[in-house]
Amino acid sequence: MKRRPLCIFCVLFLTVQAIRVLFFGAGDYTSALGQIVNRNNKGEINLILTGTADRIDEKESVTAVRVKGNAVSFYSGSDRKIARQSVFGKSDGHRSSYDFSQELPRKIWEEKVLVYLEKEDAAHIKIGNKLKIKGKASAFETARNPGNFDQRAYYKRQKIGAYVWADEVGILSGQTECIRQFLHEFRQGWKKLLVGCLGSYYGNTISAILLGEKGDLDPYMKKLYQKNGIGHLLAISGLHMSFIGSGLYGFLRKRGVGFPVSGAVGTIVLLFYTVMTGASISALRALIMFSVRMGAEVTGRDYDLPTSLAVAAALLSAKDPLCLSDAGFLFSFGSLCGICMLTPLFECLFGCGTEKKNIWTHMGKAVSASLAVNLFLLGPMLYFYFEIPPYSVFLNLFVIPALPVIMGTGLSGSVMILLVKPIGIILLKSSGVILWAYDRLCSAAVMLPFGRITAGKPSVQLLVAYYVILFALYGMYRRFPKKIWGYMLFVSAAFLIVLCGAKTRDIEGIKITVLDVGQGDGIVLSGKGKNYLIDGGSSDVKQAGAQRIEPYLLSEGIGCLDYVFVTHGDEDHISGIRELLEGQKLGVRIDTLVLPPEEYHDEKLADLARIAVENGTRVVSVKTGANIYGRGERQTEKNDSKEVMRLRCIGPLTDIPQGLTKPKAGNEASLVLEFSYGNFDMLFTGDVEGAGEELLVKSDVLRKYEILKCAHHGSKNSGTAAFLEKTDPRAAIISAGIDNRYGHPHEETLNRLKKRKVKTYNTQTDGAVTIKSDGIQISIESFLLSK
Structure with missing residues (x-):
């Protein structure tokens, strides 16, 4: 290291930058528009913005345009009122302050805005055009549950504070950035060619590999690659740059072209390629390192990988300090750090570090490099994805050497299809065959024992x-x-x-998390070696199972749910469970699906049971009075030890006392469960109301509970005064969507709880609510307030 002064300087610079980011907020971006929409209770604000189209991304149904240098004005008196506040924007790198004094400012300056347009409205927009856009601004979603993706933080790192759905768009100036627009059109045309030849599935896959165009990737394929630890193939990285840049440089050198010209041509081509593919962190890292290598070649100096890596990291962090916390940065640089540092240790271990060359030493070196990368990336892999793919070490031994073949046939096939179409099709189809082999290998790997190890999110x-x-x-x-x-x-x-x-297998106590799934329910119980889910669905959050429930479970190290309880068949209680059942191959496994008594089944529950059976999940109907205990505990009602964790079904009743009305299938006949652990008791009520709630009150099955999960999202028809009198909770939790069309939770319900001095938590304002207990002490934590 003493012989690498530049490397040492860059490492010290990175250390300083990391300290600045962690302790002094370096690089933190404050968006004026972002703060306005985040604090606006209505969720969206009418505005007119004028700016320059900086980037165009084609999505499946819309076009996303990043507009820079925006003058933003607001309109419509109904949207102008806002609480007094001070919001900060940035103009030319300087901070400017706005005091709204009860209403929105007339005009602000915003560095970047993400604008979504209908495809036909965006058809004539070119990069560099000056645009005038009228639309509605909305806030990016923040993570509302542990383990969930934080969209707001992701775009904040890109200095984008809000997005706009455009109602009208006009082009004020036809001036364009010719080179970038040409590269954009070239990329889109190339993608259409690939998709046209290989079909949507493999065409979009090779588009991601060659062009960095991931907008239309098949979600299953993307998840399959990620779960097997080969998701890096879909990112433009050093493998791509080395293939294109080094290939071109070597070709020119063999033709007698000098070092300076060959290096300059290779670097310039890679620069255009980086711009065309979106200039991701991994691509910029590879471009910088290739430039350093070419500089060494031209000047006759030795190329040093650690120094080149340190220079690239220092330059990127100098431009944007926040990139140090970006997943792409950590994976891209971490993989090469692993190769530099850990490969020699494994080569020594396997005895393949000698000069002697044979098939075994080559295999040993390949395995050593793969192990080195995987072990060094273990931290970010667990932190961002919560799982480890053990067989990725061996999968990468095949997929990485095959990647240049895919790129070679993809590039040559794309050229030949324009010259000699049959030959071009054959070349492109051959790349599709390799992608097919990738799929088969990945599908086989996840089916092997320990194909995925779900460890959860580690602490810093x-x-x-x-x-x-x-x-x-x-x-x-x-x-x-x-x-x-x-x-x-x-x-x-x-x-x-x-x-x-x-941390997720704590035998000392229990943990219950009422997830924020929007207008719906989703409750996770963990303890005593078992994991349960009570309901899982939403009527206003798309893919609540895949986007909110599953990430939480994986972050907690829960790869298998022992029981999933369905209180009734409404969509806001089962939509996420349906996703989990159908996605078990690459997601969370479900051992048993528990439905209400058969006499209360409806078509939706029957369909859910069919999906469960088709995906290998056992289906049972629970009876009133049934008990489920923690792992290894005696399955008997006489087990009253305070160490026992018990979930007991107390409704809906099947034997109706004389004079009482039988509840109807649906809300009234919701499954009602009481949970007990030591001196801690909690009641889960589904959407029970009307006859179902009255039956519970008058049949004397209720008792006092420390915590009540309020029924039907806080509807006024649930949680009556008589019900609260019986249950006498110390705290209550309501799960409801922000600005839901039902007006949940109802004011009457809140007043009833307030009258009884019940501490109330609401997922609308608290996000996920987590309860922990050792059977004696109880703690309740709001996720949003603790962030």
């Missing part, structure tokens, strides 16, 4: 400890090159996985 402290150990082992190897350090790498990785998973 645990990750810091892990990387301190890795760097210490690397330092020890440099000083004393012995096999023992390679073994210690495996031990360190195993400890990280075990300790990460241990």
Whole structure:
């Protein structure tokens, strides 16, 4: 390292930048428009913006245009009122302040805005055009549950504070950025050619590999690659740059072209390629490193990988300090750090670090590099995706060497199809065959035992400890090159996985999380070695199962649900469960689906049961009075030990006492469950109301509970005074969507709870609500308030 002064300087610079980001908020971006829409209770604001089209992305049904240098004005008196506040925007790198004094400002300046347009409205827009857009501004969604994707933070790193749905768009100036517009049109035309030849599935896949065009990727294929640890193939990276840049450079050198010209041509072509493919962090990293390499070639200096890597990281962080926390940055640079640092340890361990060359040393070196990358990326893999694909070490031994073949046949086939169409089709189809082989390998890998290890999201402290150990082992190897350090790498990785998973398998208590799924219900119970889900659906959040419930479960290290309880068949209680059932192959497994008594089934429950059976999940109907205990506990009602975790069904009743009305299938006949652990009791009520709630009150099955999960999202027809008198909760939790059309929770319900001095939590304002108990003490935490 002493011989690498530039590398040392860059590492020190990165350390300073990381400290600035972590402790001083360096690079933090404050958007005036973002703060306005985030604080506006109506959720969207009418505006007119004038700016320049900077980037155009074609989506499946709309076109997304990034507009820069925006003058934003607001209109419509009904939207102008807003609470007094101070909002900050940025203009030419300087902070400017706006005091709204009860209404929106007349005009603000916004650096970037993401605008969505109908495809026909965007057809004539070109990069560089000055646009005038009339539309409605909305806020990006923040993560409302642990493990959920934070859209607001993602766009904030790109200095975009809000998005606009355009109602009208006009082109004020036809001036265009000719080169970027040409590259955009070239990219779109190339994509159409690939999709036309290979079909939507494989055509969009190879478009992502060659062009970085991931907007129309098949969701299943994208998830399949990610779950198997080969998602990096879909990102423009060093593999792509090396193939194109080094190939072109080598071709020119063999034709007698000099070092300077060959290097300059290769770098310029890669620069255009980087711009065309979207200039992702991984692409910029590869471009910088290729430029450093060409500089070394031209000047006759030795190319040093660690120095080149450090220079690239320093330049990117100088431009945008927040990139240090970006997943793309961590994966892109982490993979090369693993190769530089850990590969020698494994080569020493496997005895393949010698000069002797044969098939075994080549295989050993390949396995060593793959292991090095996987172990170094273990931290970000767990932090962002919560799972480990053990077989990715071996999958990458096939997919990485085959990638240049895909790129070669894709590039040559795209050219030949314009010259000699049959030959071009054959070349492109051959790349499709390799992609088909990728799919088969990945599908087989996830079906193998331990195909995915769900460990959950590790704490930052645990990750810091892990990387301190890795760097210490690397330092020890440099000083004393012995096999023992390679073994210690495996031990360190195993400890990280075990300790990460241990937090979600706490045998000392229980954890209940009422998830924010919008207008719907989704409740996760964990403890005593078992994991349950009570309901899971939403009427206003699309893909609540895939986007809200499953990420939470995986972040908690829950790869399998022992029981999923369905209180009734309304869509806002089952839509997410349906997604989980259908996506078990790549998602969370479900052992048993529990439905209400058969006499209360309807068509939706019958259809859900059919989907469960088709996907290998057992289906049962629970009876009133049935108990479910924690793992290893006696299955008997006489088990009254305070260590026992019990979930008991107390409704709907099937034997109706004389004089009482039988509840109708649906809300009235919702499954009602009471949970107990030591001195802690909680009641889950589904959407029970009317005759169903009256039956519970008058049949004396209710008792006092510490916490009540309010029925029917806080509807005025549920949680009557008589019901609250019986249950006497200390706290209540309401699950309802923001600005839902039903007006939930109803004011009458809130007043009844307030009258009884019940502490009330609401997912609208609290996000996910988490309850923890050791059977004696109880803690309740709001996710949004704790962020």
